[in-house]
Amino acid sequence: MKRQAPSLRQIALKSAVALLVLAIPSAVFAQAKTLSIANEGIADLPSLDPHLTGNANSRVFTNLVFNGLARIDGNGKAVPDLATWTVSPDGRTYTFTIQPGARFSTGAPVTSADVVWSLNRALSPATAGKGGFGIVYLGIIQGARDYNSGATAAIEGVKAVDDTTLTIELTSAAAYFPSTLYGSWAAIMEEASGEDFVGAGPFQMADWAHGQSITVKPNPYYFGGVAQLDEVTVKFYANPDTAYNAYLTGAVDVMGAVHFPSSKVPEASQRSDFSSNAILGLTYLVPNTRIAPFDDPTVRLAFSYAIDRKALASLLGGMVSPTSDIVPQGLVCHSGDPAAPSYNPETAARLLGEAGYPGGAGLPALTYTYGANSPDQDRIAAALQQMWQQALGVHVNLNAMEMGSYLEVLDARTFQLAMIEWGASTDPRSFLSLQLRSDSGGNNAGYNNQRFDELTRAADVETVIETRCALYQEAEAIALGEAAWFPLYNPTVNVLIRPSVTGLGLGPLGLYADNWAKVGRSE
């Protein structure tokens, strides 16, 4: 046996040497003009089809390869992308002219026929059957719903006039229409390439390593100029902590755009390459207005007044901005209504008494249900529980649910009080009309106010921006006055971007480049 000991030592030595040799390549790799972006919270993209996707995970990729008729600029405004447009006096017909020089990555020019084909594909029953949801945004196009349900063979309202001009007719005037065209659900693809998903964006698809990364290379025909970067790789990290480690060790140049691990924010925010921006989303509590006691607006107001939004924001490391409004700051028609219920424990207690439940006496058992997708959710829930206990003397039970089951509960409206994290949207309509109008499928609160419905219906089609905002603001004041929601805070997107990356930063929807072709490396 004695002879074995030294040989073991030798093995240990040899493996140590082997480890070092293996380690060297990663330490000395040299960089050409490449950029790698972490895509957190997902192990792979479900599909490359832009018409099927649209969430933050997919956007990291689709923004590189595809574009639409319009895009959202750094100020949250819809501006021309592949086309410029004019509107008819009645606001119902948009005439789009394709930008001269706009070409697909195959070299073929973008024609109005490609646009007509793309929009028809985006709204086709076949695309919808695979989970495509373009109809949610583009349903205002004349004939879109009939086509989407299979009743007609094409969208009636989308017509090519000549090679570079097309008209889109709407069912009613809609000032927000161009802002619905930015998303990948309205991406323009080359008809001749069909299901190969060829876009006219700054990059084109190069490689897809399933479960690891997607790599794109420049589109040599991009009308905004040929990209300065030779290659962009989007790397998937299901665990956001792993993406953070990857940034620290140089494996990615950008991280956090989709999901920054909140536990790392205090540490990361000390760094000079850290940046943070409030995005146009809202996290809010939704009371079930169809079940007692939250069918009573006074009870809802009491619970809303009892919430200390600033305390919640500081609980999350100050990386969200507290709000009492529905329409986020920075979005058109934001009002900042001073009458919106904000933290006031005295008012809260008084209102609960007026509603007939002084000190909480006589209230049924209450439960706050939430999707437990991160430890932050548990901390928020515990803090809310404490706030209601202190201000109202009411004990609210907590029910943390796995996300999948939680979505079912939300959909079936079997909760009393729940939480919704609504991602970035570019028009007030997404918050008010789509989520609070009595006939909307997204109205989880079951809120029903006729005046609110009328106001939002009028605002949706109003073309004069001042009038439109006045209508939305009046509607928002009604919803807040009855505490249809308890707004909590606007999310912020936190990113780490290597200082050598130029032309890339944060916009109202997250990661933003004014022109991806101009994004470069300074080293």
Added chain:
Amino acid sequence: MLRFVTARLLNMVFVLVGVSLLTFLVGHLAPGDPILILLGNNKSPELYAQIKAAYGLDRPFVEQFAKFAWRALHGDFGLSYVQQGQAVTDILARGVPVSLQIGGLALLCTLAVAVPLGTIAAVRSNTWFDNLIVSIALALYAVPNFILAPLLLSVDIALYRRGLPSLPVAGWGTPAHLVLPVLVYSLGSSAYLVRLTRNSVLEVLREDYVRTARAKGLSNRAVNARHVVRNSLIPIVTYVGPSVAFLVSGSFVIEYMFAIPGIGYLAVQSLYQRDFPVVQGITVSLAAAVVVMNLITDISYAILDPRVRYG
């Protein structure tokens, strides 16, 4: 022996049918609607019904299961709900080799380290060497890999910051990517196997036949190699058999933490997204691997220990 193997193979059919039924049932009864998750914020009742029908989820349970079982028999687990247009078998075919590589390498490392160390510790029991090995093994065994991994990672990140050679913290592709996950994987299992080997060898050392062998005048080396090691292999084989089977499913924790595109990573994602066809595919393949490996383990008992006979 032949009868035994045939009986076990027949048994296997029942086990697999049972597992498929159970997996299917659990997927069916579990809360969380895959279509709702797929749609996210973009739900409309028409769209919902359309997609549900497209996946056949609107059919009665028995019909769904019959279809599933019939296809599974032909090695077809259907299409993923989430990964558009991809067959579950293709997804598995991508992930299994990755998991096998990581897990296989880790198992080899574990065996190469743990069996010799455990044996030496037993032969030299109650010496400083034995005490050292046992203490280290106990410490490593007590530390779960989700603690061990961040510890190693922080060392690695510190090395990188100082400009020293460091290892990739995540991903897949080069041999360097293998080092950290294999290390985490094998440290924990080595700790267990060292203790198992040591105990097993100690037990055998006290057997009468070992004393007899020594009394015959055989050298220490011959006794250890011919009598002790071989006889103490049974518990080790019992451990290794199912371990090999579980290589197929990868390690959920390690693959998730190191972003390794294996089956474990896939399984976690699929469970979150209610991608039931993928979950079913993984479970059934894992069950098949376990059944086969158990059979091989049982056969190897007979080879290792002539007293074991199956009839």
